[in-house]
Amino acid sequence: MKYLKHLSLPLLIYTLSASAQTKNFVHILPADTEKEVIQKAANVVPAPRQLRWQNLELTTFFHFGVNTMSGREWGDGKEDISTFNPAELDAKQWVKTVKDAGFKQVIITAKHHDGFCLWPSKYTEHSIKNTPYKGGKGDIVKEVAEACKLYNVGFGVYLSPWDRNNADYGDTEKYNKYFMEQLTELLSNYGKVDEVWFDGANGEGPNGKKPTYHFEDWYRLIRKLQPQAVIAVSGPDVRWVGTESGKGRLTEWSVVPIGQQTNTSTAQNSQKDISFPPQGDMTGDDLGGRDKIVKAKTLAWYPAETDVSIRPGWFYHAAEDSKVKTPEELMNIYFTSVGRNSVLLLNIPPNKQGLISESDQKTLKEWKQKMDATFGHNLLSGSSVKKNGMTWEYDLKQAKTFDVLALQEDISKGQRVEKFTAEYWNNNQWIKFAEGTTVGYKRLIKFEAITAAKVRIRIESSRLTPNISNIGLYKLAQ
Ligand code: FUL
Numbered sequence: 001m002k003y004l005k006h007l008s009l010p011l012l013i014y015t016l017s018a019s020a021q022t023k024n025f026v027h028i029l030p031a032d033t034e035k036e037v038i039q040k041a042a043n044v045v046p047a048p049r050q051l052r053w054q055n056l057e058l059t060t061f062f063h064f065g066v067n068t069m070s071g072r073e074w075g076d077g078k079e080d081i082s083t084f085n086p087a088e089l090d091a092k093q094w095v096k097t098v099k100d101a102g103f104k105q106v107i108i109t110a111k112h113h114d115g116f117c118l119w120p121s122k123y124t125e126h127s128i129k130n131t132p133y134k135g136g137k138g139d140i141v142k143e144v145a146e147a148c149k150l151y152n153v154g155f156g157v158y159l160s161p162w163d164r165n166n167a168d169y170g171d172t173e174k175y176n177k178y179f180m181e182q183l184t185e186l187l188s189n190y191g192k193v194d195e196v197w198f199d200g201a202n203g204e205g206p207n208g209k210k211p212t213y214h215f216e217d218w219y220r221l222i223r224k225l226q227p228q229a230v231i232a233v234s235g236p237d238v239r240w241v242g243t244e245s246g247k248g249r250l251t252e253w254s255v256v257p258i259g260q261q262t263n264t265s266t267a268q269n270s271q272k273d274i275s276f277p278p279q280g281d282m283t284g285d286d287l288g289g290r291d292k293i294v295k296a297k298t299l300a301w302y303p304a305e306t307d308v309s310i311r312p313g314w315f316y317h318a319a320e321d322s323k324v325k326t327p328e329e330l331m332n333i334y335f336t337s338v339g340r341n342s343v344l345l346l347n348i349p350p351n352k353q354g355l356i357s358e359s360d361q362k363t364l365k366e367w368k369q370k371m372d373a374t375f376g377h378n379l380l381s382g383s384s385v386k387k388n389g390m391t392w393e394y395d396l397k398q399a400k401t402f403d404v405l406a407l408q409e410d411i412s413k414g415q416r417v418e419k420f421t422a423e424y425w426n427n428n429q430w431i432k433f434a435e436g437t438t439v440g441y442k443r444l445i446k447f448e449a450i451t452a453a454k455v456r457i458r459i460e461s462s463r464l465t466p467n468i469s470n471i472g473l474y475k476l477a478q
Contacts, residue, residue, distance in 0.1 A: 024050065024301040025258070034294050041293050042416050042463035044255045046301045050237055051412055053195065053230045054254075054303055054441045056104040056154065057338045061307065061347035062094055062144065063109050066116040067315040068352055075114025077126070077165030084116075084131040089354025091143035095151050097356045098348060101364040102371060105154030107197050107345070108144045110186055112158070115165025119189075123181045126165045145190040156195030157186050161213050161234070162203050170205030176214040183218060187225040196222050198234035232305055239302045241342050242283035246308035246333035248340035251437040253288025254303040254415050257296030286437075290418075303441075306337035309347035310360055316349040324359045327366035331476075334371065339406075339444025341415075373477030374404065380455075380473050390459035392471060396452070403449040406472035407439045407457070415440045416466035417459055425454035439466075446476065 024047045026040045046054065066079045068086070098106060111117050117127035119141035128138050141157065148155040159182060168174035187193055198218070202210050219236060222229055232238030239256070241248045286292065293299055310330070311320045325333070330346075337344040348364070351357045383396040405422050409415060417439040423430040434445045457471055 025298055027298050028293075028296050034290070037294050037296075038290065038463045041255050041288075041299050042414050044299055044301050045414050046254070046303070046411060047237070049228050049230050050301060050303060052228075053105075053238065054343060054411065056343060057442075058101075058103045059105040059107065059154070059156075059195070059305075059343060059345045060098045060103045061107050061109070061158070061309075061314075061345055061349075063112070063309075063314040063316075063347055063349045064140070064354075065109055065112050065118060065315070066114050067112060068349065071315075071317055073313055073315055075112065075116070075164065077113075077115045077163070079114060079116065081116060081126065081131050084128070085133050086350075086352065086354030087133075089133075089140065089143070089350075091140065091147040092150065094144065094348075094350055094356055095147035095153055097361055097364065099151045099153050101368045103153070103346070105156060105194055106144065106148060107156035107158050107195055108141060109158045109160075110141050111160050111163070111182070113160045113162045113164055113199075113201060113203070115160075115163040117182070119185065121182055121185055123178055123185075124166065141186065141190055149191065154194035155190070155192065156197060156229070157190075157193060158197040158199070159183060159186060160199055160201065162199070162201040164203065167206060170207040170209030170211055172211040172214075175205070175211040176217065179213075180217060180221060183221055184225070187222065187229075193226040193229045195230050195232060195238075196226070196235070197232050200234050200240075233307075236300075236302075238305045238343075239282060241304040241306045241337075243306075244308055246306060246344075247336040248304060248306050248342045249285055249287075250340065251286040251289065252304055252341040252440060253286070253438055254301055254341065254411065254440055255293070255299050256282075256288040256302050257292055258298045258300040258302065304342035305345050306333075306340075306342045307345040307347065308333060308337075309349070310363070311347075311349065314347055314349065316351045316357070318351070321357060321359045324357075324363050327363055327370055330363065330367040331370055331374075335444050335446060338442055341438060341440030341442060370477045374474050375406075375472075378406075378472040378474065380471060390462070390466070391456055392458075392468075393454070393456040395454055399451050399453045400473070401449050401451045402473040402475050403447055404472075404474040404476055405434045405443075405445045405447070405457075406470065406474065407443045407468065408441065408470035409439050410467040410469040411441050413467045414463075416463045417461075417468075418463065419459070419461040421458050421460060423456050423458075424450055424452035425456075426452060430456065439468075449475070 026044050067075050115126050119139050120129035121127045129136050145155050163169050230237040233240035310325050312323050379400045379402050383394045386393045422434040423432050433450050434447050
């Protein structure tokens with residue numbers, strides 16, 4: 001299941017306004033000097049939908065479907081759906097549980113690779129309408145969408161392009177028509193959709209053939225019906241971080257090179273939609289450093305999403321009740337995902353009864369307590385600060401003990417920091433306690449606890465002047 005999700009897919013990048021300062025992509029011209037490229041990169045900004053999404057920090061996946069009942073991870077589409085009847089299902093319990101834990105948006109697997117639809121699709125018999133659930137009148141996509149509205153939580157859908165049930169799967173035209181019909185249902189009947197998630201799996205159909213996915217048609221349909229929705233990860237707005245371990249990269253640029261320009265060069269600065277094939281491997285250590293951007297043809301705001309499951313599997317398996325990640329593990333994941341300039345997409349799979357299990361609820365609650373106890377109080381508050389260029393010197397007034405540094409850039413103005421250091425004053429000298437490369441939306445660094453009354457933060461290298469929006473010191477809750 002760990003494979004590259006979005007290689008060789010076309011991307012569709014949208015312009016925001018006529019000003020070069022407010023676009024989420026920019027073309028690099030052959031005549032551009034390195035300085036000009038850096039300046040261009042520094043001025044690429046997120047589209048409003050990307051900015052909203054990044055500010056969420058915490059989002060949830062609900063993997064639920066026929067696999068929940070069969071105990072499989074990848075169903076083959078031949079499952080007997082007549083036994084699908086999660087009679088106690090309570091989508092409000094799902095959404096409330098994750099909202100209470102701090103999550104701001106959820107994504108439901110409306111259809112996974114087995115092709116079973118959690119909504120009564122008109123275009124297939126392999127759906128909830130042919131199960132005993134609510135006498136064939138159930139619609140779990142609707143239940144989740146309504147719960148999200150009730151709790152004011154964002155709502156997203158996962159629709160697997162790979163469909164192991166649909167007889168037309170190997171036929172490109174027929175299958176794309178079916179897929180567009182399904183997308184239309186999901187985007188028309190459930191109110192506002194905030195995220196559409198396409199997996200990269202593309203297996204063979206019953207005729208031994210793979211269809212070619214008409215991604216750009218799908219993207220256009222989404223833009224038309226739900227323009228505010230981000231399209232992830234086989235999509236133009238949100239990039240897969242490249243691993244399902246919960247660990248993002250230490251140097252994480254949201255501005256990265258995007259393939260060769262396929263449209264004519266006259267598309268430069270055009271206000272029309274333009275498409276790109278993505279470029280190469282998106283799993284390297286540093287996708288957007290200076291050495292990468294100077295060779296690029298186009299740079300785009302294409303931020304990372306870190307998807308990881310709270311359990312070993314994506315779907316619920318009773319045998320994994322004892323393997324739910326601990327609050328400490330979730331805390332570490334927060335540091336290595338949100339704290340590394342990405343959004344966390346944590347999978348919390350409801351069980352066979354249609355409820356989030358007690359084991360998962362317990363760990364989420366304890367993690368939330370730790371989060372609040374750690375980040376509830378910035379130890380720099382109340383201190384005085386002297387700012388000299390890109391150095392902030394804090395006088396904390398009295399010695400305080402801390403082991404976490406938080407930095408944030410105002411990414412609505414771009415991502416710019418390339419290198420930073422943090423030092424404390426001890427025995428008449430500055431001693432380094434943390435350093436790093438990129439910041440972006442948020443950078444968190446943990447270190448051995450330090451007690452000091454004076455601290456300074458220095459931006460040592462950046463693309464133009466960075467816009468630092470927050471500096472924090474915290475003490476991790478035990
Ligand atoms: C993968 C899928 O194959 C898994 O089953 C899961 O849905 C994960 C989020 O994406 O590619």
